[in-house]
Amino acid sequence: MNTKLEFLSASPFFAGFSPAKLEGVSQRVFEKKLARGEMALNEGAYASALFFVAEGVVKLFKISAEGKEQILSLMRPGESFNDVPMFDHGPSPVNAQALGAVTLYGIQRNDLEIILRQYPEFSQNVIQVLARRIRYLISLVEDLSFRSVVSRVAKILVENLEDTAVPGPRLTQRDMAAMAGTAREVVSRSLKYLEDEKLIEMRRHQIAIRNKKGLEQLVEPSF
């Protein structure tokens, strides 16, 4: 089985598809490579494809009028982006940038429409994917509204803990600030606090989680 087929079979968009149907879909998938820092999407622009991250990590973010960056999510292998504009025909609501070397798989809008017509189960899968997206955005609103910055930073560390199977994204303090919706200096102070509490240890190019349970307790919402 080729890589593209394996990839599609694991995607929630194509859950329940037979190998023959996956083969049909894979004919419509193109590959795109991005270097670190390269943009995959620009906010307000019209992109004509649905993208899946095959390798690497893509940062989805918005920039405020004052130039402040808010990271909405980090998309890892298997995850998709630009799905909302594909279905509402609007401009991209976010910017998407490669955090390192990235390989994307894409499906052009006209091909998506063909897949939608050919395979009714695809519509159900799309609804599930978009519903999950809404659930995630509600959780982001909750984080920004109700959690303290220390709690938000703790949550970022727990959620981005490197998995042995899939390498996690390498995050700068500026990235963490953009994810937590705060200033870099505040993240720096929060990391210092977590280190003083012996929950983490700051090492050269590593943040080592020394007490995962303790960190997870901080993640509980503080209403």
Next chain:
Amino acid sequence: MLNPQIDTEKCNGCGLCVGVCQHDGLELVDRVVVFIGGDACTWCGLCEAVCAEGAIICPFDIVLDES
């Protein structure tokens, strides 16, 4: 040993990072920053913090070590 990542395309040679590095780990060569710090770098991130161009970054791996 990993070093801070420098994007020479973005670096405008302002030298702010060279000035803030407490370990003399950076210098400008032909108006582009170069890392010379070796093991002395503590990954404090001050260079990253002052760089308006985002040309130098100190990214972290997040790992579990409860030993």
